Amino acid sequence: MTSFAGWQMPLRYASETAEHQAVRHVAGLFDLSHMGEIAVTGPGAGAALDYALTGYLSAVPTGRARDTMICAADGGVLDDLVMYRQGEQEFLVIANAANTETVYRELADRAAGHDAVVTDATSDYALIAVQGPAAAGILGPLAGPDLGAMKYYAGAFGDVAGRTAWVARTGYTGEDGFEVFCRPEDASHIWEAVAAAGAAAGLVPAGLAARDTLRLEAGMPLYGNELGPDMTPFEAGLGRVVKFDKPGDFVGREALAARASEGPRQRLAGLTLRSRRIPRHGYPVLADGQACGAVTSGAPSPTLGVPIAMAYLEAGTDLEHSVLAVDIRGDAAPADVTDLPFYRRRQ
Amino acid sequence: MSIPAELHYTPEHEWVSIEGTTASVGITEFAAQQLGDVVYVSLPTPGTSVTAGEPCGEVESVKSVSDLYSPVDGEVTEVNTELEDDPSLVNAEPYTAGWMFRVRVAQDGNGDAALPPDLLSAAEYEELTKSAG
Numbered sequence: 001m002t003s004f005a006g007w008q009m010p011l012r013y014a015s016e017t018a019e020h021q022a023v024r025h026v027a028g029l030f031d032l033s034h035m036g037e038i039a040v041t042g043p044g045a046g047a048a049l050d051y052a053l054t055g056y057l058s059a060v061p062t063g064r065a066r067d068t069m070i071c072a073a074d075g076g077v078l079d080d081l082v083m084y085r086q087g088e089q090e091f092l093v094i095a096n097a098a099n100t101e102t103v104y105r106e107l108a109d110r111a112a113g114h115d116a117v118v119t120d121a122t123s124d125y126a127l128i129a130v131q132g133p134a135a136a137g138i139l140g141p142l143a144g145p146d147l148g149a150m151k152y153y154a155g156a157f158g159d160v161a162g163r164t165a166w167v168a169r170t171g172y173t174g175e176d177g178f179e180v181f182c183r184p185e186d187a188s189h190i191w192e193a194v195a196a197a198g199a200a201a202g203l204v205p206a207g208l209a210a211r212d213t214l215r216l217e218a219g220m221p222l223y224g225n226e227l228g229p230d231m232t233p234f235e236a237g238l239g240r241v242v243k244f245d246k247p248g249d250f251v252g253r254e255a256l257a258a259r260a261s262e263g264p265r266q267r268l269a270g271l272t273l274r275s276r277r278i279p280r281h282g283y284p285v286l287a288d289g290q291a292c293g294a295v296t297s298g299a300p301s302p303t304l305g306v307p308i309a310m311a312y313l314e315a316g317t318d319l320e321h322s323v324l325a326v327d328i329r330g331d332a333a334p335a336d337v338t339d340l341p342f343y344r345r346r347q
Numbered sequence: 348m349s350i351p352a353e354l355h356y357t358p359e360h361e362w363v364s365i366e367g368t369t370a371s372v373g374i375t376e377f378a379a380q381q382l383g384d385v386v387y388v389s390l391p392t393p394g395t396s397v398t399a400g401e402p403c404g405e406v407e408s409v410k411s412v413s414d415l416y417s418p419v420d421g422e423v424t425e426v427n428t429e430l431e432d433d434p435s436l437v438n439a440e441p442y443t444a445g446w447m448f449r450v451r452v453a454q455d456g457n458g459d460a461a462l463p464p465d466l467l468s469a470a471e472y473e474e475l476t477k478s479a480g
Contacts, residue, residue, distance in 0.1 A: 015438070016409050017384045209383060209410050276387045278407050300386045300409055329412075 002208065005097035007034040009208050016209035020302045023173050023214055024343075027132030028206030029195055032179070033187065036100025037121045038093040038107055044115035045091050047248070052110035053081065053093075054233065054256070056246035060085045065153040065170050069233055069241050070103055075255035076229035077236075079103050080221065084155050084168060092121075092166070092181075096223045110251060126187035130194060130203070131177030131214075133345075138198035139178050143167055147178065161193035172211065174218025175345055213299045216308065219270065219341030225281060225296040226268060226310055232256055235264045235312065237340070264315055266293065270340040271309040271326065275333035279309040279326040286332055287313075287322035295326060303343050310340070348476070349376050351442055355462070356472035359416045362442060368453075368460045370419045373446040374406065374437065377476045382408040385437040389415075390426040390448050397423055397450060399463045404447070406437070419462060421450040 002011040022028050046058025055068035062085050070078045079099040084092045095103040104120040111118050130139045140147040144158030145167050155168030163186035171177040182190055221227050221236050233241050242256050279298035284291045298309035325332035355363040360378035364371040387407040397403045397417035404415035426448045437445040452460040
């Protein structure tokens with residue numbers, strides 16, 4: 001167990017490597033109840049989100065999800081979010097646990113003047129994720145919505161193991177999978193039912209450590225590592241979440257437009273190491289022996305069998321002709337630039 | 348959790364097994380569980396001297412890297428090369444196949460291994476893990 005943003009969370013249930021492999025090959029069961037849920041409802045909810053966030057959320061159809069971000073006026077990322085449109089006037093915004101309070105306060109401020117109500121509903125929800133190629137086969141027979149027919153980044157109200165839930169085909173592992181938002185009092189019942197239904201297939205509970213290596217292989221950014229208030233979505237290669245063509249102003253538009261036109265000052269790169277030692281957050285990256293950036297996330301990749309990392313490199317770094325290395329506690333470990341993501345599932 | 352009674356322990360979660368003047372060293376099951384899956388172990392070179400309480404290697408797990416401390420003074424005679432190919436032995440069998448290195452320890456006046464006075468017994472180490480866990 002570990003303390004995480006005020007929650008007691010399992011870092012691992014047994015072996016994080018085995019949990020990782022189970023998600024890649026069968027499925028894993030995650031308790032993500034620490035994530036923040038913020039409800040934005042009312043006739044002006046869509047317009048309020050268009051103003052508050054980088055995305056064009058009022059244009060998202062009911063029953064669909066979007067990755068989006070909330071930025072400060074200077075373009076810095078305050079959090080990366082998933083938004084579910086649950087109805088014509090009902091939106092549910094999912095925030096990282098450590099940022100939930102900030103996101104809630106910013107949304108409440110930014111919704112002022114719109115006909116919308118912003119509620120921190122985090123304590124109304126538990127979140128259980130089933131992730132992996134067998135997820136639909138395991139969860140489907142227990143779930144009210146037809147999961148086989150559900151599109152990626154879609155969601156629906158229904159029931160799971162007889163309990164009311166919002167079920168969405170989303171996740172943070174690079175695999176197919178589902179996230180079940182249920183009442184806290186129903187969470188252990190749903191967990192037990194899903195665990196029992198999947199046990200024979202090889203479903204295992206998976207902790208935070210496996211979640212981190214899964215998202216790293218999938219090239220997904222983690223707030224606090226690849227994302228933070230000192231960078232814009234463009235540095236992270238996620239400029240696509242900024243919708244300049246939406247109607248009306250939004251917080252950060254001017255700064256983000258300037259950043260988009262001048263190009264990023266650093267770029268997020270994938271690195272594969274030839275050493276056995278692990279590049280970790282903050283370790284310097286060297287180009288021909290000179291510091292050119294720093295590792296943001298690093299881990300042994302269970303899928304590739306070698307250490308991998310994401311790192312911010314200065315925009316001017318000549319990746320074609322430089323010899324790259326990560327400074328691992330004083331030793332230069334040779335590294336190769338690798339296209340992100342490191343792992344992409346077969347469609 | 349296993350804490351074999353016949354071994355000595357350190358507050359840094361190493362175990363020591365003494366046979367004559369040879370000390371075998373590894374990390375405890377408690378340490379291995381706290382670290383999670385071990386993915387790389389850097390061990391001292393045979394022939395080098397190690398000093399009790401000083402770092403002499405590293406243990407990398409998925410989530411962290413930790414110094415490996417020598418529990419005794421002496422000269423490294425042998426390291427567990429199996430760990431190069433399979434560092435997960437540290438998790439699977441921390442007290443047997445997951446051993447890390449052996450040290451020839453200086454003799455005291457009686458011809459026994461001269462051990463640091465602050466090594467812990469199994470009971471003392473168990474107390475320590477209870478307060479740490």
